[in-house]
Amino acid sequence: MSVQVENPRPSAVAAVIGLGSMGFGMAQSMKRAGLDVVGYDITKATVDRFVADGGRGAATLKETVQDADIVVSVVVTGAQTEAVLFGSDGIATAMKPGAVFVSSATMDPAIARSLAERLEPLGLHYLDAPISGGTARAAKGELTIMASGSRQAFAAARPALDAMAAKVYELGDAAGIGAAFKMINQLLAGVHIAAACEAISFAAKQGLDLQKVYEVITASAGNSWMFENRIPHVLAGDYTPLSAIEIFVKDLGIVQDMARSERYPVPLVAAALQMYLAASGAGMGRDDDSSLARLYAQLSGVELPGMNKEPQQA
Amino acid sequence: MSVQVENPRPSAVAAVIGLGSMGFGMAQSMKRAGLDVVGYDITKATVDRFVADGGRGAATLKETVQDADIVVSVVVTGAQTEAVLFGSDGIATAMKPGAVFVSSATMDPAIARSLAERLEPLGLHYLDAPISGGTARAAKGELTIMASGSRQAFAAARPALDAMAAKVYELGDAAGIGAAFKMINQLLAGVHIAAACEAISFAAKQGLDLQKVYEVITASAGNSWMFENRIPHVLAGDYTPLSAIEIFVKDLGIVQDMARSERYPVPLVAAALQMYLAASGAGMGRDDDSSLARLYAQLSGVELPGMNKEPQQA
Incomplete structure (x- = not known):
């Protein structure tokens, strides 16, 4: 018989950007899996709802990601993803060194490649990780994720992927393939x-x-x-x-x-x-x-x- | 305990018109189920192959159907079906009174309705019975049949339907609905x-x-x-x-x-x-x-x- 001991390692910090019908459920799934989750949405009422549900909220994009090991972006388009990373309040310069950006928006693969190429020289990882499965499966942590990226990006994102998805396809070693x-x-x-x-x-x-x-x-x-x-x-x-x-x-x-x-x-x-x-x-x-x-x-x-x-x- | 006795009633005679990739298998399935099957095809070599396989062949359309309780038509188009019934060598006037014509071609529902309307006044039944499932399932007697027609048409066709299909959808009481x-x-x-x-x-x-x-x-x-x-x-x-x-x-x-x-x-x-x-x-x-x-x-x-x-x- 083995004796269970409490894992002394602090849980990873995951930031979720976009708490819409998919992002809210994905954030909940990560909380349930024991991650320390910080949520952000452009609609403040949505952040309040997430806090009322027991989550941690943040007031700005940069505050959301400053301690995060994993940033999960659940916006809708490639242009929104670019704005989150490189816009005037963009997080590319605010993320922790070695952290991974997990991008779930459906976009042209050329945009995914370009975002990764801009982010990686900053010492950050990019996981191209579009999602499939709908609201109900997002809330249950049973999404399908079609992912591609470097070995380091996969390794860094693993706790979030395991929490959010029933199935993670590992489709290649560079951004764009998942897209x-x-x-x-x-x-x-x-x-x-x-x-x-x-x-x-x-x-x-x-x-x-x-x-x-x-x-x-x-x-x-x-x-x-x-x-x-x-x-x-x-x-x-x-x-x-x-x-x-x-x-x-x-x-x-x-x-x-x-x-x-x-x-x-x-x-x-x-x-x-x-x-x-x-x-x-x-x-x-x-x-x-x-x-x-x-x-x-x-x-x-x-x-x-x-x-x-x-x-x-x- | 019940004692099984041999059914003294002679088996139904089924004619199959068109022994192509689907018709050949459907004829075999009916033989296997104990029906007395007569096969016809415009290609004589195909009829010979059916006879070599243990079937009964016929040289003309009218000879094929003269003793048949059930005529299964496995041609491709509505026009071919019309020719089989009402063409110069057509069988509408050669079929046994009370026999049923089971039409499996995919056709415009209006044509199916029209063929039934012309056949029924002759004391014959018309079952609109398009098939689905491919060659392998035809040979195994496991087709899907989307059928519509009168109660009498279904009753008369039943031994053939049971032999050819894993699933018979009964979709309505008039020709055209199956189509x-x-x-x-x-x-x-x-x-x-x-x-x-x-x-x-x-x-x-x-x-x-x-x-x-x-x-x-x-x-x-x-x-x-x-x-x-x-x-x-x-x-x-x-x-x-x-x-x-x-x-x-x-x-x-x-x-x-x-x-x-x-x-x-x-x-x-x-x-x-x-x-x-x-x-x-x-x-x-x-x-x-x-x-x-x-x-x-x-x-x-x-x-x-x-x-x-x-x-x-x-």
Whole structure:
């Protein structure tokens, strides 16, 4: 029998920048795993909520990271990530020597490479670590992380990765590779949501029993992870945003820009992106991405449950 | 304890029209289940092969169906189905009174409805019964059948359905509903194959490890049944046709025609169909549908295994 002794080593300090629907859960998961977590958000009320939940808050970006061994950035875009690191209140010059910056935003791989190249000469590590899995899995510490970076970046980030993720893919030794994997996933996810919505509203147009369509398709070769996951929102007429239309306006936009600059044709992405843009233009940008089904229905005179509900406020 | 006695009733006679990759296996499955099966194909050598395998052959369509309680039609298109029933050598006037015609071709639901409406006044039954599952499952009697038709049509077809399918969906009481379900499945399947190919060649363009892409995507939200099933063909560089490009030229063409006549926009189907047409125009029409990956690669200067193999002979 072994005797358990308390680990005398102080726990690592992790800073979380961005306490939105993903970042809040990721911060909670790290606290639960025993890390000393400091949270920051541009919305002060969100920081207060994190403190009320037992976390440590900070008032500025630099204060957030000054003692951190690990900085987890949970902003949305590459441009926001760049501002966090190198903007006027940027943290690149405030982070502890040897600390690691874990970047979870979905971005063009070229931007991820460029940020790492600027950060590493300062004696800091950069882990390109886009996340997948949604709010519920973020809160449970069961995300999937598609990560790439130096051995040192992985080693420094390990306690945070273990706390946040059920599965960490180690995809290569340089920033950009994780981002590229994430873009491939987003390409497919975005096209599949659009295809699912094109199909379910077309089924409604044929007068088919949509519950039966769901049952048959999810057991057939036409199934996708997104069809299975999103079509229940349509059948329930519930467009409460779990992931919003604007996410795919952004992500398919990145894919299209990458592909254009690489002279690679993406006709399916292009067609899907136009539908996300149309949904956003019609006022559904902040609604659930399954709102494309409503758009198809509105365009073609078919009835879906809840299709005329008011969009979320911007 | 009950005593088993041999059933003295003679087994039902089933005619199979079309002994191609699907029909041959379906005929074998029915033989194995104890039905008395008569096979016909326009290629005499195929009938000979069926006879050598222990089946009964026939020389003409009418001879094939004259004693049949069940006629299973395994041709490819609605037009071929119409010719089998109502062409110059058509069987509509040769079938036994009360027999059922089981139609497995993928077709516009309007054609299925029209064929049933013409057949039923002759004292015959029509089961709209598109199939799904591929050659291997056809041979094992494990197809999925998306069926609709009258109660009498289902009852008459039951021994054949039980023999051919692992799962029979009973989707409604009139022809056309099964066909419509199949078109929804084909819409999704065709778009998903195109999306899978657009994504995997884009991943190659990024220089990613494609085996790793397969591993990550099949465990992520970007997965689809088709991505999981078809991308191994691409990774192996093996474009031996399990299902050919021309199948989706046909099926997405049907969806697009239906949608156009119903004033329903299908931008994803339209984009995917253009890629199948391009692959066919480039000489890959009879190759595996995953050949779209080769097309994307050829269009963008990336290397995939086996991408320059000669196409199948037409």
